[in-house]
Amino acid sequence: MNICVIGAGYVGLITSVAFAKMGNDVICVEKDINKVDSLNNSVPTIYEEGLNDLLIECIEKESISFTNKLEDSVKKSDIVFIAVGTPSLDNGEVDMSQVHKCINEISKSINRYTIIVNKSTVPVGSQKYVKDILIKNGVPCDKFDVVSNPEFLREGKALYDVFYGDKIVIGCESQKSRNIMNLLYKPFNIPIIFTNPETAEIIKYTSNAFLSTKISFINEVANLCNKVGADVDTVALALGLDKRISPEFLKPGIGYGGSCFPKDTLGLISIGKKYDCPFEIVKSAVSVNNKQRVIPVDILLNEYNDIKDKTITLLGLTFKSGTDDIRESPSLYIIEELLKRGAKINAYDPMVSDEIKEIYPNINYFGSMNGSILGSECIIICTDWEEFKGLDLDFVKDNTKEAFIIDGRNMLSLDEAKKRNIKYYSIGKGYTN
Incomplete structure (x- = not known):
């Protein structure tokens, strides 16, 4: 055709x-x-x-x-x-x-x-x-x-x-x-x-809103797990084995981003408002995600109280691995909060784009993961790039001002961090003191 x-x-x-x-x-x-x-x-x-x-x-x-x-x-x-x-x-x-x-x-x-x-x-x-x-x-x-x-x-x-x-x-x-x-x-x-056309139009919105809700749900569970000493990965595994639930989109982290989920959840809420059908569950999912994506900043403030002039390394700028898309990426919201508080930011992403460099020209962009963490006070993992699983914890221990990692995508091992006396915070799997 x-x-x-x-x-x-x-x-x-x-x-x-x-x-x-x-x-x-x-x-x-x-x-x-x-x-x-x-x-x-x-x-x-x-x-x-x-x-x-x-x-x-x-x-x-x-x-x-x-x-x-x-x-x-x-x-x-x-x-x-x-x-x-x-x-x-x-x-x-x-x-x-x-x-x-x-x-x-x-x-x-x-x-x-x-x-x-x-x-x-x-x-x-x-x-x-x-x-x-x-x-x-x-x-x-x-x-x-x-x-x-x-x-x-x-x-x-x-x-x-x-x-x-x-x-x-x-x-x-x-x-x-x-x-x-x-x-x-x-x-x-x-x-x-x-x-019919109306059904087709609503299928897309409801699909993305449901998946967004699932992500926000497991993130709230993850936050509870950290407080009570439970392991969210095991919780998610057990949930996923239930055929009525499935394991998809039960991976905890610092929230969803991209071009679809944030836009489509707000779109469905807006459509519901027009027809007097408030989507209270979807509204809650959006609210949870808004808070979840800046959890690393909350952790930093609990640790330091004042982060002015501290150097923070962000590993990952895209909203997820496998793309160069930064739209609605949690890293953008973290950057905004860090800059408001006077922090200095180092950043590394294997797919870093000119777009983000234009938005944030005052960030220090690096061509390697190790180069970005030299001399920093804290490392925040924002994106689930496979490369970040290979972060050398011994290098972190020896080359940062304070060996402190906030793992927003649960890429690393809590036990390995403990062995090296690295202060490590995961999403729902525990943390070292």
Whole structure:
């Protein structure tokens, strides 16, 4: 099929290369001409394992191209995917301005029957919202269908999810659009759930809100474990063996971040408020996460009272391993709190980006883990990069002002820290004095 994907961000780029790999002709539209040039030269604009090779393959086969010309791309396409950003507004509602702009542009270009697909995470009622704009702009009803097709991609595992995911959700109204979407996705051999648009739209929000709640729940359990001397890993193991619960998303730490969970929990709360359905559980999950992500700062203040001019090393800046994404990363909130209190910050992340260097130019960025910890008072592990499991505790003992580690991702061994008389604080597994 001839496919147009509008937006070369995380969702748009992964969607584009996946459809191109499956034998479709894909045009990906991106307004940033620098990104367009980079992608046409087979250089990904995001980090995702395996993406570079797949992009090269698709470019060489000429099954994908990138452009900033939206009108021409829509005219050539059978299906147009909208994969633009839908960030949170200050009040938690979803910002639909980019979607609105897309639809106005698409309206000028539809010259035959075209399926418009909402791939962006959009609130309930967005399919009707898009239809209304198209009709208002004079597009005949028989020239289009609007479909809701939310994405379920984990950053760092996105290519696996797109090719081997557990479900594809398609919300549509006409049999014609259902048949075409079924034909498009059939080669992926993943179960397809066909439903109405409203159901498809709410599935994405409820999935992420439920997983966020699960994370916040185990983090509250972890905080209790530290106070009573229990081991949260064993608690989580026992919980996970219960088939009704499963072990997924029961890993304690300093909270969730990224582009989805924070935004979608607030989005669901906002949708619930609009329809007089308060999501009290989800509100609590958000509140717990807001507190959890700055727990390392609370521990520091309990230890030192005043951290002005103390050098604190942050290991990890991205919201999780396997990505260069810093959106809503707990490390950002920790940085803000440390800077407020006059601390000096060293930082190391194997995928450190220019973006965070522009936001925080006064932080000391290092090219190695060991270099970042030299002479620091405390090390805070913020991201679960595999490399951090290899932190040399003897090196820590000999090369820091105070051998003090706050392990926000439970990467290290409490017993090994005890052997070396290192002050070590884990999330829910105990701490050394």
